[in-house]
Amino acid sequence: MSLFSGKNLDYLLGPLSRNNPVLVQILGICSTLAVTVKLENALVMGLSVTAVTAFSNVILSLLRNTIPNRIRIIVQLVVVAALVIIVDQVLKAYAYEVSKQLSVYVGLIITNCIIMGRIEAFALANKPWPSLLDGIGNGLGYTIILAIMGFFRELLGSGTLLGHSVIPQGWYAANGGGYMNNGLMIMPAASLILVGLIIWAHRAKNKDLIEK
Amino acid sequence: MEKILDIFVRSIFIDNMIFAYFLGMCSYLAVSKTVKTSFGLGIAVIFVLVITVPVNYLLDNYVLKAGALHWLLGDKAAGIDLSFLSFIIFIALIAAMTQLVEMIVEKFAPALYNQLGIFLPLIAVNCAIMGASLFMQQRGYANVWEATTFGLGSGIGWLLAIVCIAAIREKLKYSNIPAPLRGIGISFIVTGLMSISFMSFMGIDLSKLKGDDKKTETTQSVPATTDENTTTIAEADLEIEEKADNLNSK
Numbered sequence: 139m140s141l142f143s144g145k146n147l148d149y150l151l152g153p154l155s156r157n158n159p160v161l162v163q164i165l166g167i168c169s170t171l172a173v174t175v176k177l178e179n180a181l182v183m184g185l186s187v188t189a190v191t192a193f194s195n196v197i198l199s200l201l202r203n204t205i206p207n208r209i210r211i212i213v214q215l216v217v218v219a220a221l222v223i224i225v226d227q228v229l230k231a232y233a234y235e236v237s238k239q240l241s242v243y244v245g246l247i248i249t250n251c252i253i254m255g256r257i258e259a260f261a262l263a264n265k266p267w268p269s270l271l272d273g274i275g276n277g278l279g280y281t282i283i284l285a286i287m288g289f290f291r292e293l294l295g296s297g298t299l300l301g302h303s304v305i306p307q308g309w310y311a312a313n314g315g316g317y318m319n320n321g322l323m324i325m326p327a328a329s330l331i332l333v334g335l336i337i338w339a340h341r342a343k344n345k346d347l348i349e350k
Numbered sequence: 351m352e353k354i355l356d357i358f359v360r361s362i363f364i365d366n367m368i369f370a371y372f373l374g375m376c377s378y379l380a381v382s383k384t385v386k387t388s389f390g391l392g393i394a395v396i397f398v399l400v401i402t403v404p405v406n407y408l409l410d411n412y413v414l415k416a417g418a419l420h421w422l423l424g425d426k427a428a429g430i431d432l433s434f435l436s437f438i439i440f441i442a443l444i445a446a447m448t449q450l451v452e453m454i455v456e457k458f459a460p461a462l463y464n465q466l467g468i469f470l471p472l473i474a475v476n477c478a479i480m481g482a483s484l485f486m487q488q489r490g491y492a493n494v495w496e497a498t499t500f501g502l503g504s505g506i507g508w509l510l511a512i513v514c515i516a517a518i519r520e521k522l523k524y525s526n527i528p529a530p531l532r533g534i535g536i537s538f539i540v541t542g543l544m545s546i547s548f549m550s551f552m553g554i555d556l557s558k559l560k561g562d563d564k565k566t567e568t569t570q571s572v573p574a575t576t577d578e579n580t581t582t583i584a585e586a587d588l589e590i591e592e593k594a595d596n597l598n599s600k
Contacts, residue, residue, distance in 0.1 A: 164534055167375035168477050211474060212445045219438040227434065242484035245437050249477040251376040325549065326370055330542030334535050341530035349533030 150271040153279035159252045160283040161340045166252035169243050171329040177300050180288030182236045188277025190221045191253050195261040195273035202262045214257050222247045252280055287332055295323030354499050361503030363551035367478045368511035374478030378512050388516040392509030398473050399482055402447050403501030404494050406440050406483040440483045448474040478508055
């Protein structure tokens with residue numbers, strides 16, 4: 139069996155849209171909503187979660203036959219927590235500003251439902267290679283949603299993208315134009331409504347996902 | 351005294367776990383289909399928060415912080431900073447505590463255990479619990495009472511949020527919603543609107559509330575404050591439960 143056979147490719151690409159962890163499986167909502175005020179934070183968070191999901195999937199898939207069923211939750215938590223500590227230290231060393239802004243949400247990757255959900259649903263029943271692909275796929279699916287939300291919230295809320303201002307200064311009301319940044323987009327409420335709208339658009343396109 | 355009350359009200363309404371920080375969102379959306387089950391889960395969350403936040407506070411202050419081991423090692427402890435271990439210690443304690451609480455409740459209160467049922471073990475991976483411990487660490491509360499109050503308040507805030515959304519979702523079943531938005535989509539939008547309404551609590555600042563007479567009172571009765579705290583908290587607690595009940599019956 140080749141490494142990228144149809145089934146394996148499906149593990150990698152399925153979660154990007156058809157089986158998206160945020161929109162369809164409704165996992166990892168907390169951080170999706172909280173860290174998307176700026177596009178940069180959203181991307182860093184997405185990549186951190188992708189790394190942790192991929193590695194924890196591989197490690198637990200390797201361990202899957204040796205873990206007693208009764209204590210598996212605590213074993214999973216310990217593995218994930220160790221990986222998150224590494225991510226946290228790396229972020230503090232190489233992206234200190236972003237890590238300050240993400241604050242507790244880096245630590246909360248441990249309890250991010252995507253990671254626990256994928257370990258429980260996939261890694262404990264599959265070989266390491268498909269688990270790795272599944273982890274990367276789900277992490278990237280999560281990153282895409284974060285990037286979409288970060289894009290709209292930063293663009294409409296602060297008029298910038300990745301810290302560079304994109305709305306011409308002359309448009310602003312202060313400079314004689316008629317444009318104002320939408321303060322609501324920075325507020326927590328906007329992210330909830332935005333996710334609702336993204337789900338609406340996604341389900342309107344994939345009609346079989348509509349709930350009865 | 352005012353400080354404790356301030357933390358309590360603040361953690362319920364202003365820094366609400368769901369509406370301001372989105373913590374515990376997964377179970378909030380998954381379990382909020384009926385008011386009864388969501389109330390059960392809310393109670394379980396309060397229970398675990400009230401235990402784990404103060405215990406993690408003690409661990410943080412007497413084991414993990416820089417120089418916190420002074421009571422054990424004396425001056426040698428000055429160079430020891432274990433705070434990078436806090437994630438793993440916190441989550442291990444939370445998982446252990448949930449297990450312990452589950453066993454204790456099963457042994458001594460079988461009726462409550464049957465009601466909470468599957469929710470207790472699920473709480474170990476509820477981000478509201480871990481989040482509360484991390485916020486507690488970040489905000490640096492002055493003593494263990496403040497940390498306990500914060501845990502209790504956050505739990506009540508979470509209960510309030512999940513009971514409200516469950517009540518709304520029960521009614522939503524009968525409304526005519528565009529098909530792709532049905533179920534989870536509309537729940538997000540409703541939560542967003544609820545979050546906007548909770549933004550109106552932002553102006554509350556109890557630390558400015560104390561008048562001159564109260565100020566002297568608190569400075570005089572420092573040792574007795576803890577008793578007063580518990581009574582006011584119990585009263586406020588009752589009030590909120592009544593509110594939640596009203597919401598239920600409506």
